[in-house]
Amino acid sequence: MAQGDKAAVLPLETFYHGERLDQVRLSPDGSKLIALRHVKDDTLLQLIDLVSGDAVYLARTDNIKYKIGWVRWANNSHLLLSFRFGGVRGMGVKTHETRLFSMEAKEGAEIIPMVARTQKDEHQSQFQDDVIKIGFPDQDHFLLSLDREVAGQDNVYQVNVKTGKMKLQHKHKPGINSWMVDRQGVVRVGLGYDEKNVEYKIRLLPPGSEDWMTAWQWPAFSEQAVSVLGFGKDPKDLYIRANHEGRNAVFKVDLSKADFPRTLLLSHPQYDLEGGLIYSEAKDEPVGIYFSADGADSWYWDEEFKAFQAGLDKVLPDTVNYISDLSQNDRTYLVYSTSVTSPGTYLLGDRNDKSLMALAETNPGLDETTLVAKQKIQYKARDGLAIEGYLSVPPGSKAAPLVVFPHGGPFSSDNNSFDPFTAYLVNKGYQVFQPNFRGSTGYGHEFMSQAIGQYGMAMQDDITDGVQYLIAEGLVDPKRICIMGASYGGYAALLGVARTPDLYQCAISFAGVFDLKEQRSSYRKFTSYNLAKKQMGTDNDLLEQNSPINLVKQIKAPVLLIHGTEDRSVSVKQSRWMADELKSAKKQVQYVELENATHHLDYYSHRKATFEQIDAFLNHYLPL
Structure with a gap:
């Protein structure tokens, strides 16, 4: 909008409606999309076949009893869905709760609970959607970190995405709240919080070792804090966020060496790097991190993805452009393009034929003709x-x-x-x-x-x-x-x-x-x-x-x-x-x-x- 122009005052509904579309996800083979569509109080789960162009709705919620917290592909045929709602626990304590379900990605499919109801006197997990690895040990299973036996101390279960049948893979340990696995599905990180002393710790199992050890421990709100971001293809490569000259930066840690040496990958002199890792599905490696600070967008250490991002930014020069999803071979991809005067547009790209097609706007009616830059x-x-x-x-x-x-x-x-x-x-x-x-x-x-x-x-x-x-x-x-x-x-x-x-x-x-x-x-x-x-x-x-x-x-x-x-x-x-x-x-x-x-x-x-x-x-x- 040119300075001096006065935008027409829009109806209030344009602003309070919220995003019409979010959680757009690409199937591993790149042939289908899912998305959550919001129509006033209702949310609909939509499936789009990119080959035929057919679109159907798989589920609907009025958001009164529960909301769909997130949805993702478990494999090319099935979805995982987290339902979020407000519950009431002992002594009348109001809580946030999550439950995990799966369904086949087809119209009329049954929604199947992934965590069976517990008996009356057994512990009922408050949060049941901590999926720590999809597609392990095969495409019909995933790994779930869940405190089913002792409150606040997770086991790791192998769960069948079609039936919800669970198999214990790793048992809970005192002082550990949740677990993370490497790219091969091995439980290799334990995250702990000591509520009495208000301290955090990270336990690690180095490759080739049978002995767990405490790698980092720090009091709450300390600059010693470490966030585990994920693993590389080689299980010795651990990516973390930690302090560097007063700002959070991204490091690669070598778990094969006794002192866990860090290699600085990315840092910013003024701002913390706060986003998550960007993975190449084809390489099975992290290639960068999501980050935005006044024009800076995703940052990469991988040369191929640096060039990939540069090409996108050349085609879409006035927005911050995030590669939000990739097919298993990295050739089909989704882009989320946004700025203060462009709330958000999803685009579908194909690296083979070099095409890029707009799919949908998140907030129709709001664009550079009605919005101003901050x-x-x-x-x-x-x-x-x-x-x-x-x-x-x-x-x-x-x-x-x-x-x-x-x-x-x-x-x-x-x-x-x-x-x-x-x-x-x-x-x-x-x-x-x-x-x-x-x-x-x-x-x-x-x-x-x-x-x-x-x-x-x-x-x-x-x-x-x-x-x-x-x-x-x-x-x-x-x-x-x-x-x-x-x-x-x-x-x-x-x-x-x-x-x-x-x-x-x-x-x-x-x-x-x-x-x-x-x-x-x-x-x-x-x-x-x-x-x-x-x-x-x-x-x-x-x-x-x-x-x-x-x-x-x-x-x-x-x-x-x-x-x-x-x-x-x-x-x-x-x-x-x-x-x-x-x-x-x-x-x-x-x-x-x-x-x-x-x-x-x-x-x-x-x-x-x-x-x-x-x-x-x-x-x-x-x-x-």
């Missing part, structure tokens, strides 16, 4: 720390009102990719500021660790300092600013109007945290409780001082609170209590409770209600 900005916090953020400006509207939109997490970050809330706000006519305050991920361990036990302190100042920077630069009208966010972002929004009551004209929170002590306590029935205490801090006075529910008297701006009753991450009582306190203090507050809504607004009807409430609130309290 501008990266850099500013200094009050203590001198350099902070990055993104500013989105409607064309020809530099004096537009500003919506400050801090991310959730807080261990996450915003980037220059498409997101529906920013797109909606900018299309409506607002500027949007997304600060990556200290504690955001992707900027190295030291930057991230400043969120540990620091909720509401310098992290919040970074947001305030970013807004003040925009005001000082003459980019924002200081009397036309609202702050909104979800989860931790919702917490930051309410803390913003409490700590700096004259800076914002309104605040919006979805699924926000307002009582830090109560949020920390909500983990007490889970194995992550000690981790939560370390993350959020143990100083109760500090938690109370930084909880918006204790700062209600300082709030001047009108507030909109939205929360779902089936939120498994932040209890709905957080918003109920905050709404009650605001009403008792005679503050301007609107509270909207969404029946059966989740933390991530998984359902169309809940996204619709959320966007409509936000739209009406902004029309009233931050009019254009």
Whole structure:
């Protein structure tokens, strides 16, 4: 879109509908595709025959009882599907649960459970979809890491994809939660978490050895952390992500040598490398890693795939182009092409005839004619720390009102990719500021660790300092600013109007945290409780001082609170209590409770209600 052009304001549904298409997967022989299609509240599993062009729907869910978490090919004829839903365990604890199923890739096929129901008194695994290898020992079987005997300690089972018949392959060990295998299907990595001491460890079985050994061990949130990414064709080649000069980088580890020496493969001087490995199916080797940071895309160490990617980028020059799937011979492939002004397009390619065909857009109606690029900005916090953020400006509207939109997490970050809330706000006519305050991920361990036990302190100042920077630069009208966010972002929004009551004209929170002590306590029935205490801090006075529910008297701006009753991450009582306190203090507050809504607004009807409430609130309290 040219600067100065003004885009037509699109219907709200364009933004809250969500992706129409995702999880597009290519069969191993490259002859068929599967995809999840989303039609309002329903999700349909579609099969497309690339030879005949025929397309059929294999399954449908209304997403009320369960969602399809993921789907993948088990072989050329059968699929594996993970179903995700909210369950209730002992003592009324609400949980996330997964179940694993298979089905033949044909219309009318039966959906078959891969993990049989346990007896009444036996342990029922919470997560049943940790598939660690497909096609082993043959195309009719796969390997599953599952805690069927002892809670939290997985066995490895060989499972028949057609019947669900299971055979124990590797038995659980104390201190090990889950397992990984090499490319030959040998169990070679054990991942452990000590909840009492809040420590992680990685156990390894080197090739040619019968003795397991602890390769790495570290306390939570330590820069010593190691992530196992996968194996090479040779079982001695292990690929990991670990610290290199303050940033996460990719290494190859030689397991055949006693000290496990590392060879640095890829690193970035400014950003962590956070994506997963890209494998060549034909070579049975990792060839690169998915990575994106302002124009950088997938990175490769394999020369063939470097050239392959360069060819794609030449044909598709204005987008980041990810090779998202490959056939077994690497000749047929899928590309996911995206940018902030192009939410996503799937393309089908053939390396033999050098063809590349667009399949479908993920968000029809949103493209470069209706979206604008995010501008990266850099500013200094009050203590001198350099902070990055993104500013989105409607064309020809530099004096537009500003919506400050801090991310959730807080261990996450915003980037220059498409997101529906920013797109909606900018299309409506607002500027949007997304600060990556200290504690955001992707900027190295030291930057991230400043969120540990620091909720509401310098992290919040970074947001305030970013807004003040925009005001000082003459980019924002200081009397036309609202702050909104979800989860931790919702917490930051309410803390913003409490700590700096004259800076914002309104605040919006979805699924926000307002009582830090109560949020920390909500983990007490889970194995992550000690981790939560370390993350959020143990100083109760500090938690109370930084909880918006204790700062209600300082709030001047009108507030909109939205929360779902089936939120498994932040209890709905957080918003109920905050709404009650605001009403008792005679503050301007609107509270909207969404029946059966989740933390991530998984359902169309809940996204619709959320966007409509936000739209009406902004029309009233931050009019254009």
